[in-house]
Amino acid sequence: MRFTRRFLLRGGSAVVALPFLDCFLDSKGRALAATGQAIPTRFGTFFWGCGLTKTLYLPKATGPNYDDTPQLASLKPYKNKLNLLSGFRAYVDDKPNIQHWTGNAAITTGIAPANDTQFDARTIDQTIAETIGHGARFRSIEVSCSGNKRESYSSLGGSNINPPETSPLSLYSKLFGAGFQDPSKGDWKPDPDVVLQKSVLSVVADDRKLLEMGVGAADRARLDQYFTSVRELEQTLDAELRRPQIAAHVAIPDAPDEMAMNKSVPNLRKVTPVLAKLLAIGLATDQTRVFNMAFSEPASTIYVPGDSRPFHQSTHEEPVDEAVGYQPITSKFSTYSMEGFAALLAALDGIPEGDGTLLDHSLVFAYTDTSNAKLHAVDGIPMLLAGSASGRMKTGIHYAGAGTTVARVGLTVQQALGLPVDRWGAESNLTNKPISEILA
């Protein structure tokens, strides 16, 4: 708690406008005067496991001004800055419905996965990073709210995952530790050490030719991934050799202390806002433009101390209360998960940037693995899109997908972020129909 208080003190003041940054803003208050560089648009995902409770989250009305529902109560402050998407379906065709995996992977790749814990293509955040991430220091940043090093659903394909930061301190060190270039530093100059680090990578990149001989296709793909990673690191170092330019009004807080990391709901409530705030400052200072936050794993095992049933067990074991038509205890875990999402949005919306907030210059895609977790159903998976992607997305709308493919959401997201794609997905999830109702 010592840390939380201190962090709030520092972090709270961090949102206060710093006068010396104003000189970077041009008269329109949208772009940086020094370079005329526009405020970048960011993309992020928020994943939570085991879905929502239909009777508690699904509004009766669609379109704008839809009715409020209890499970989304924590998101009410951002209702006009987000879209609720219901009724989309992950088509599995003749593949199995891999429990707690098919929905997750189909949403982020547009392809129903053939194998558990494997992606049949790179995930959407990585595709997007290639277009919008250039120039930022890191291609993407992954975060696990429970501190689980396997809890990341961002991948370049196959069974490799982009490993997550597993505590506020590890996230802080990544963003603001060695290599961070402070934009407010008056006498900024490139670090000669970084020049040397870059030279190391060019030597390593040349090792490639010795490994080409007789190599099989699978190993070739792995080598390609290795050398792609080397190139990514070169770009990170390139970014560290440029004077950073930012438009947001933020200051960098002191390093947080280590915090306990686990899956208990009270702890998640403590840690998630801290991670979200660090992530937001990282975005605002252009350390990355793409992030992935996992609130839990797909078959979510978040738990409330004293109750021996974690979320996932609860979905299967708690009887439906016939009087109300849902599982009372299980549904609370869904509500807690939405509170985690609200904490993320609060952090993004709390940073003024240009003529709006960081959230306005972002698009955050919240999704889950199932609709009704008790049945592992992948039709009607709830999803949310928050932020207006610098004005390219309309907000405040509830859109019902009426059984169309989840890949429409991924296609819409890519188009909103300016990717030149007109179709996305595979087999029955292949679609050329974005949700035009929410594209501005």
Place this chain on the structure above:
Amino acid sequence: MRRGLRTLILLSGLCVAATQALAAEPYLAGLRRLTESQYRNSIADIFGPGIAVQGKFEPDRRIGGLLASSGTTLSITPAGMEAYAKMADGIARQVVDEKNRSRLISCTPKSATAADRGCAAQVLERYGLLLFRRPLTQGELKARLDAADSATKLSNNFYTGLRYSLTTLLSAPDFLFRVEMAASQGKAYSLDGYSRAARLSYLLWDSTPDQALLEAAKSGGLENEAGVTREAARLMASPRLETGMRAFFSDFLQLDTLGAITKDPTIYPKYSDEIAASAREETLRTAIAMTLKTDGDFREMFTTRRSVINRPLAWVYDVPYNLNGEWMDYEFPAQSGRSGIVTQAAMLSMFSHPGRSSPTKRGVALMDIFLCEPTPAPPANVDFSIVNDTNNPNLRTVRERLMAHATTPSCASCHTHSDPIGLSLEEFDSIGERRLMEGGRKVDASATIGGKQFSGGAGLGQYLHDNPRVPACFARKLYAYGVGANSEELEKGTVQPLVDGFGAQGYRVQPLLRAIVASPQFFAARPPAPLKTAMNPRG
């Protein structure tokens, strides 16, 4: 040089040679990403244990029951590369540090502020050999010397130049992956000497080959059975065999799971990170004692009441701790219900929920680990609510509720398969404490598998001890661990002779290790990919 020459031919587009021509030449037959412990052990062996390795490793993934097998399928992500580069820099900094120089840098430069190619070459050649587990090619060495020169010029410091060129070795794919090179030997394809050396040392020591093993590889001494047997015997006589086998047992018994579980402190206040670490250590010490210290029948791991415990574990087991030291040999009394590693805190707590035991989780895990029988996922559309209606006055215990669900026809086939093993452990709670009552009723720990009836931890231990599939599964996984294969995809012809030999040698692990490294398939390689796919148009 050989490889460099072939590269030249390929790069100049002279793709006349077909598979046959390539076969006589070495080719890349496999890539195995170093595990965290392999990386740490290698650095400690090459530069000394005083060199700190600080950083975050990419997670592994269990394939066919083994993390080691995922090394052959995983690569390195951008975040992983960043972490590896930082670790490399941290290690190289320490190696050239003033206090380590005299020990680790074998020559003194003519001037500390200018390049000295001769001295740099001496250092880089030595560490290149150790880190890449083979000599550097001329091209690789030259690139490193050039890097050292230019870094020295920029910094006016010989050691800074050396540091950056060492970093290029530590960040290279040839260090981060075990690059397995092979060539044809008659009609078959098999690994070259250096790749053989690495396979031997990472299996037996969980670390990089030492100078003697690299010498043997260089002189062709690992290309015949007698030479392999001789080197394997030398490696097995070393105390480092224990490091190697601890790594194997940790993987085989899935002890890494202890790092990923949490227990609800309101229900299990005793549980802590210290208990988890102690439980892991207890199980590893037991496994090592049974297999290396006594070279006994490995199946006694399931029946022994002997263990090695520390003070925190004595608290969980509720037994007296009479020693001032850290660890104490302890023999559980017969009425304790304890029987070998399956009744130790590690196995019991890993496969439980945060707030209660789970016969299904325990059953599924132990079937997978010890019998090589993974349980299929349950059908998607299942109503489990009966399992946890704790208000039902007729279903008071975990067993009663599970049975009510598991007798549903669509659920029965799998639960009959996996539950009995777990039910026999119901006398132990989610962290491994003994409990004879649950919900006011006496716990029923009886089980029936394939007509065999048994009860409790001792019954389960005896069942596993007597089950011939247990040693067969063990031999299969140890072999898969050594070659980096998926244990479920090994051919019976490869495994069966090892299983037979294991039994004939009284189920002792050391003869099994000797048989594995002497097995004709142990160094076998896949054939080279046809030249067409070997040519990368993107170069």
